[in-house]
Amino acid sequence: MTALQPQIPTEEAPLPSGDNNTDTIDALEVGTTATTASKGHSRIPWRFLGGRALFYLFTLWAAVTINFFLPRMMKGDAVSAYLARNRNISPEAADGLRALLGLDTDKSLFEQYIDYWSHLLRGDLGVSLLHGLRPVAEVISQSLPWTVGLVGFATIVSFAIGTIGGAIVGWRRGSRLDALIPITTFLSTIPYFWLGLLAIAVFSVNLRWFPIGKAYGVGMSPEWTLEFIGQVLHHGFLPAVTIIIASLGGWMLGMRNMMLTVLDEDYIMVAQAKGMPNRRVLWGYAARNAVLPQVQSFALSIGFIVGGTIVMEMVFSYPGVGKLLLDATNAKDYALMQGVFLVITLSVLVANVLADVAYAFLDPRTRQTGA
Amino acid sequence: MSDALLSVNNFSVMYDVEPPVEAVRNVDFTLRRGEILGLAGESGCGKTTLAYGIQRLLKAPAVITSGSVVFHDGSGEDVEISQLDVEELRRFRWDKISMVFQGAMNALNPVATIGSQLEDVYQVHRPAMSKSERRDAVVELLEIVKVGGERRRSFPHELSGGMRQRVMIAMALALRPQLMVMDEPTTALDVLVQREILRQISELRHKFGFSVIFITHDLPLLLEISDRIAIMREGEIVEINTAERIWSDPQDDYTKKLLSSFPRLTGEKGLVSR
Amino acid sequence: MSLLEFDAVTKIYTVRGAGQIKALDDVSFTLESGQTIGLVGQSGSGKSTIAKILTQLETPSSGEVRIDGTPIPRHGSGLRSYRQQLRMVFQDPFASLNPYHSVRHHVERPLRLDRVVPKDELDDEVARLLGRVRLPYSIAERRPHELSGGQRQRVAIARALASRPKFLVADEPVSMLDVSIRLGVLNLLADLQREEGLGVLYITHDLATARHFSNEIIVLNQGRIVESGSADDVILRPQHPYTQQLRAASPDPEKFFASMSGSSSGTAGGDR
Amino acid sequence: GAPESTGSGAALTIAKPDGAITTESHNPYLGDSSASKYAYGKVIFETLALVNPTGDLGTTPWLAESVEWNDDYTELTVVPRSGVNWSDGTEFTADDIVFTFDMIKSGKLTDTGGLNITDIAVDGDAVKITFGLSKFTAQARVLHTPIVPEHIWKDIADPNTDPLTGEGLAVGTGPYVLDNWSTESVSLTANPDYWGGELAVPQLNYVSYGDNAALTTALVSGDADWAQAFIPQIEDSYLAADEKNNLLVSPTAGAGTLFMNLQEKPFNNVALRQALAWTIDRQAYVDVAREGASSVVWSKTGLGDLLDDEVLPEYKDDNYKVDIEKARQVLTDAGYTWKSEKLIDPDGEAVSFSISVPAGWSDWNTEQALLAEELKEGLGIDVKVDQPDWGGWDAARQEGTFDAIIHWLEDTGNAYGLYTSTMDPKWIVDNKAQFNFGRFDDPKVTEALNTYANTSSDEERKAALAVMEKAFVDEVPAIPLGSHPLLGEYNTRNYVGFPTEDDQYASADPTQPGIVQILTKLKPGN
C-alpha cells in the first residue's frame, strides 16, 4: 500500500520562501491558477482606498479646471449684464465693479489660472453679483444644507426602499410583486418636473394637504424647535416623495436583476441545503451580495441626482443650490456659477468617497484586489 | 437494526420543461451505513439530479414523479422524505444529510467570513448553543479539516481552492450527519490537492462513521475510494456493484465502455493510437 | 524536418501589489516535427506560460525561442509567418471559439490571413479541413453554441491546422471535455500528427494521457523543469520526488487493485 | 397671513416670484440685495417724496415737508419733515439728507441714478441740491433716493456693498422695522413710533416663490396676500377664486414696444415699418398676451391714454388700426411684391426676421407668437420666434445684433419717455445701447429731445414735442403695443384701503416706493 501514500505534508507549512528549492509544496496553499492564498492581510483596504483617493484628486482637479474655463468660453460680460439690471450705472462705477471682480486684469490665461487656484485654496470664491455682492461662499452656505438635506434624505430613502423592495421582488420572482417593476419603471420615465407640478396641483392646490413649496413657513427662522422641525417636514414632504417616486424604479430594477443573478449562485443553494430559514437566506446571503453593485451605482448616480434638484427647486420654490446655479448662469454671475458648480461637484465627490468606503467594507474582496 | 441508511425505490425526477426531461428514471438502490457509494457516469446523465433529488433540494421545474426515499435514522426511526413538509425538511437537512458541493469556489458566500458561515449552521439547527460554544465548535471543525481555527475570520477569497473545499467539508461535518453527499468535490482542484482532500475524507469517515454518496465522472478515482459504485446512464442506474467487481468484472456494456475510455497510468499503451 | 528550440527562457510577471512572479525559470527544450512532448505539472507550474510564449502572446523576460535555428521575430510579417508554422489549441473549446461567428469563419480566417489557398478554393479547403477533423461540411454555417463540446474542439483543431503548421501546441485540449469524448479527440490529434508529421507540445496535468500520447515528458514545477525523459521512464520510473508525488496522486486502479488482491477493504488512499 | 387669522392683527404677506433669496443684505442702494429684491427696503428706508407713476402722476412730499424745483429743474429745495425719528430713536434731521446725497456726490456711493449732483447746501430749514443737468425728466430718480441715517452710515466703509446685517444697522424712518430674516422669508413689524401715525398691519412678511406659477398658486391659496406679477389666466385662476381677490392695473406712461433694428435689412425701409404698424393687432396684445393687463396704444404718436393730453392736435385722432389692405398698399407703393404669398422686398429677397424676447417672459413670449402668426398671415413675412436666455438677449440688444425685440420704455412720466427711449442717441455709449436699440439718429430730433429735457420754458417744450411727434409718426422708429402698467394683486380679506380703479393715489405694486403710503392707509376690514 505504500505506493498509494501521497507524500504530502499534512501540517500546514509556512509559505515557501523565495529560494525554496525543495520539492515539498504545500498543497493547501496552491489552488487553481485563479486563486492565490493570502495571509495576514490588513483589515483596512488601504490600497483600494488609496487608489480611489488618487482618482478623486484627479477628478477634483479636472472639475476645477473645467470650472475655470467654462465662463471664459461663455458669451456676454458679467458686468454689463449687471449694469443692465441696475440701469444707469456710471462708467466709472462699472470700472470699479470690474476691479472688484478681478475682471479688469490683462494677465495671461495661465496667470489667471494660478490666481484662481490660490484664491480657491484660501476658500475665496469671489463675490456674487446676483446677491448683493456678498461672498459666494456665504451665498452657497445658505442654500447647501437644504439641498443636501432634502435630496440626500430622499435619495437615501429611495435607495433603501428600492433596494429592499427589489430584493423582495427578486426573491419572489414570478409572483404578483413583479408588477411593481413596470409600475416603478413607468414612474421613473415620467419627467420629474411634470410629476412635481401635478403633485402640487393635486395635493397643494386642490387638496391643500401640503404647502405649495418652500422649505418652511413664512415668518419662521431656523431653530431647533419642534414647530420648526414640523414645518420643515411638512414642507419637505412633497418634494421628497416626488424625488423618491421618480428615482425608485432604477434602484428597484437594479436590485431585482442582481438578485435574480445572485439567486442562481451556488452559495444560495448551499444555504438552503444547510436548512437556513428563507428570511436568513434572503437577507444574509442573497441580498447581502446583490447589494454590492447597487452601492457602486449609487456612488456613480449621485451626480445625476444632484442635477435633478435644479428642477425640484424650481417647481417647489425650494431654497437650494440648483436654482442658484440656474439664476447665476442666466445672469452670468460667474463667481457664483463657478462656486455652485464646484460645490456640487465636491459634494458628489464626497458622496462617492462615502459610497466607496461603504463598498470597501461591504465587499471584502476589494480589500485585496483593488478597484 | 438493519444496516441500511437510505432506501431509494423506483425514484424518478422530471424537469417539467418543453419537452420534459426525465433526468432520473426509476432508480432503486440502498445505501448502507458507513459506506462510500460512488456515482459515476458521463456528464448530464443525472448524477446531480439524483443526489439532490433524494433530499428534495431541486427547484422547479424539477418534479419528483415517482418513488420513495426512506431515511433510516440512527435512532431507529424511518423518515419518508417525500412526506416531510417544508419546515420539517428544513430541520432535517444538514442535520441528517449534509452536502459538499461541486465547485467550492462558489459554494461559500463571498461576503461573509467562513467562521460566520459555519456558525450559521449551529445558530439555526442548535439554537440552544451559546455564542462561545458555537465559536469553539467552529474552531474545532476547522482544526479537524486542518484549515486551522485562526482562519475563522478569513473571507472565502482569501483561501485557496483546496482550503475552501475543506471548509465545505467542515461545514458538512458540523452537525455530525449520518450521510454526506459529495457532488464532484474535487474536480476543480489540482491533482495533488485532490488527493489530499480525498485522503482526508476517508479519514474523517472512519472517525465519524458517516456514509458518503460520492459523485464524479472520474472513474479511476472512484474505483479507488468507493466501496460500491453505481454507474448511471441517461437517468438510470445501469449497474451497481462493489468497486472491485466493477473493475474486474463489469456486467453492463456501458460500464465497459466507460472503463475503456480511461488511459491507464501504468497499464499497457494502445488506447491512444500512436 | 523542423526544429523548435526553447532556450533558457525565463518569464517574470510583475503583478501590481504582489511583486514579481517567476512563472518560468530557465526552461529549455527542443521539439522536432513528428514528435510529441508531454508537458506535465500541477496547477500554476507554468505550463500555459510556455504555450503563450511559443505563440508569442507573451514575450520571454530572458532567453529565446528559435525555429530552425532562427530566433522568432517579435512583430511584423516575420512574426506572422512564424505563427503560421505554429498553432495552438486551447483548453476550453467553449471559450476559444467566438460565439458570434460561424464555423466557416473560424476555419476560413487563417486561410485568408496566410493566403494558404487561392480565394476560389477557400470553400473546398474549408470542406477538406472539416473532413480532416471528421466533421461534415454541413456544419460550416453553424455557430459554436449549436455544437457539442467535442465538435467544438474539432473546429478549434481544424482552425489550428488550416495554415498547415509544423507545430501544434495543445494546452490541456481535453480537460474540459466529457470522458467519453476525450479519447476521441486525443486519437484524432494523434492521427493527424502521424499523417502530417506535426510536432506537438501536449500540455496536461493528467499523467495517464501524457504517457499514452507523448514520446517524451517534461515535468514542470514552479517554473522549473524538474525531470524529463521518455514517457515511460518519467511516469513509470520517476526519479525526482515531485514527479513521484504527482504520480502517486494520480489514480491508478490497475495498480490499486493489483496491490489489493486478497484484501477486501476498498477504501481510499490515506486509509492504512 | 395665515388664512384662518382674519381681522386685525393678521400679518400681511407680500410675495415675489424671484426664486429663493438666500443672502441677507438690507442695503437699499444695491439692486441685488435682499432688501431690493423683496423690496422690503422700501418700508424701512423712506424717500423725500413719492412720485405717482400712475393716475394723476403727482408728487407727494414724504420725508420732506415740501419739495420744490426751480424752473429748469436743476435745483431742488426740500424741507425735512420735523418730528421724525429713526427707528433707533435718534432724531431725523436735514443732516441726514445732506449726508445721503453727499455720499452720492462724493462718489462714495456709486451714482447709479446718474444724478450728477454738483452742490448740496443747507439753507435754514431747507436743503438745496444742485444738479449738473436738468432733472425734469428724472424727478423720480432724485426724489426716490432712500434717505439713510448719518449716525450709522458714516461708519460704513463701503456703502455700495455693505450688507447692513450687523446688529442695529438696518435703521430707517419707515413704518416697519426688521424683525426676522431667514432664507425663506423676511418679517418686519410695525414701527411703534412711526411719524405717519398708527399702522393697521402689525406685521409684514416678504416671501419669494420659485416662479410666477408658484407665486400665483400661493396667491390663490391665500398663502400670499399681495404681489405684483403677471398672472396668466388671472380671471379664472385668481379673481374667480375669491371675490376678495383684486387686481389693479395702473397704466403708466411706458409701453411694451416693438423695437426694430433700423440699421439693417429688413427694417431699414420705413415702408415695412409702417406696414407692420398697420398690421399688428394691439388689441390682441392687450387681450391675449397681457390678458387685459394693459391698454392699447393705437395713436400714431405712440402715446398711450395716460399721455393723451400730450398728443398734439394734428394727431389727435390719427390712429392706426388693423388694416391689412392699407399695409399691403404701403408695401406695394414702396416696391414690395408677393411671390406665392411670400413678401419680396424691392431687392427681390424674401422678407424675414426674428423677434427676440427672453425665454420665460410669458406675456411677451405669447406676443411673439401672435406677431409671428399675424405677420405671416397678413403680409407673408416669415417671422422667427427667438427666445434666448436673458444674457444672450441683453448682448444682442446692446450691440444691435437683433432684428426686432420687444422692450419696455424709460418711464419719465411724460411723452419724453417714449421719444427718448426710441429716438435719442444719448443712450448709445461705447457703441452699446441702453435704449434706442434701433439706433435712430436724426440731429433735429436729438436737438428737440435735449431742449425738452433742459428748457425751463413750456413753449419751447411744446415746440420740441412737435418735432418729436412728427418724426415718430413719419419714421415709425418703434411700435408701442400697449401701455406697460404697474400691476398689483391683493386681497381684502383682512385689510382694506388699497388703491383702486377709482382711487389711484398710488399703484398697487408693492415693490414701488408708494407702498409706504398704502400701508399708512390700510385699515382692518372684515
Next chain:
Amino acid sequence: MTAPLTIVPTSTVRLRFGSAFAMFRNRKSIAGLVILGFFVLVAIFADVLAPYSPTQLDPGARFSPPTPEHWLGTTHIGEDVLSQVIHGTRGVIVVGFLAAIIATIIAIVVGVISGYLSGWRSEGLSALTNVFLVIPGLPLIIIVASMFEDPPLWVIAAVLGLIGWAWGARVLRAQTMSLRNRDFIQAARANGEPLHRIITVEMLPNLMALIAASFVGTVTAAILGLTTLSYIGVIPVTTYNWGTILNWASAQGAFRQNQWWWYLPPGLCIAAIGVALSLINFGIDEYVNPRLRSAGERARAMKKKGLNINDTVTAVRTTPTNEAR
C-alpha cells in the same frame, strides 16, 4: 459557459443577418420597438399628420378643451395642442437619437480602446470616463448650453451626447477587459489577426448587446434631459419639443387651471417613449443575462404547471402527469 446546448439548425444567410438583432427578438423589445417606431413615424410625417401648423392661432378657441376641430384642445392663444405634440415629436426624436449616436460612438471608442489597451493609456481613459461620470451632468449642460445664443438641435444633441457617454464607456470597458483575455480573442491574436480586425470583427459583435443597451439608455437620458432643459427654459422654444409645450403650459397656468389637454399629452408622450425604451432595454437585459428571463415568463409557465419557482423543496407529483406528452 456550459449552458445547455440547443441545437437549432437554421438556414444560413438569415441567421447571420438575424443574429445581429438577436437581442431585440423578444416580446418586450418588440413591444418597445413598435412604440418607438410609432413615434419615429410621427416625427417623419409630422407635416402630413398634424392638422394645423403648431403655431397657427385660432383666436376663437383659446384654452379650448378637446373639440372635433381640436382633438387635444388649444393653448392660451389658440394653437392646436395635437399639432404641437406631433411637431414636438421631431425635436425629441432627432435630439434623442443624435445625442445617443454621438455618445455611443464616443463610448465605443473610449471604452473599447481603454479596455483593450493596458497600462497608463488605459488608466488615463478610464479616469477620464470616471470624471465624466462623477461631474454632475445637468448643471454642466446648463452652463454649456448657455454659451450658445440660439443653439440649433444638433448642438443640443452634441452637448447631451458629450455629457452622456461615460456610462456606456465604463460598461464597454469592463466587458472589453474581460473579452480581451477570453480564449477566442487570444486565439485570434495567435493566428496573427491585425488589431483592427480583432476589435471590429472579433470583439464588437460580442459587445453589440451592450452597445445597444447603452444606446437605448442614452436615448432615454437625452430625451429626459432635452425635455427638462426645455422646461426650465435653458433650451429656447424655437426648437419645438414636448418640453417646450410643457414650458408654455406651466407658464400659462395650465396645471393650476387643470387644463389637462394641454399638459397631459406631452407628459404622457415622454413617459410613453421612456417606457418603450425601457422595454427595449428589458429585452436586451434578458438577452444578455438569461437568468432575468426566468423571473417572468418561466415562473408563470411553472405556475401553470402547479410549480412554484421559489420553492426550496422539490415538488412531489406521485401520480405522474402525462398530459405533457
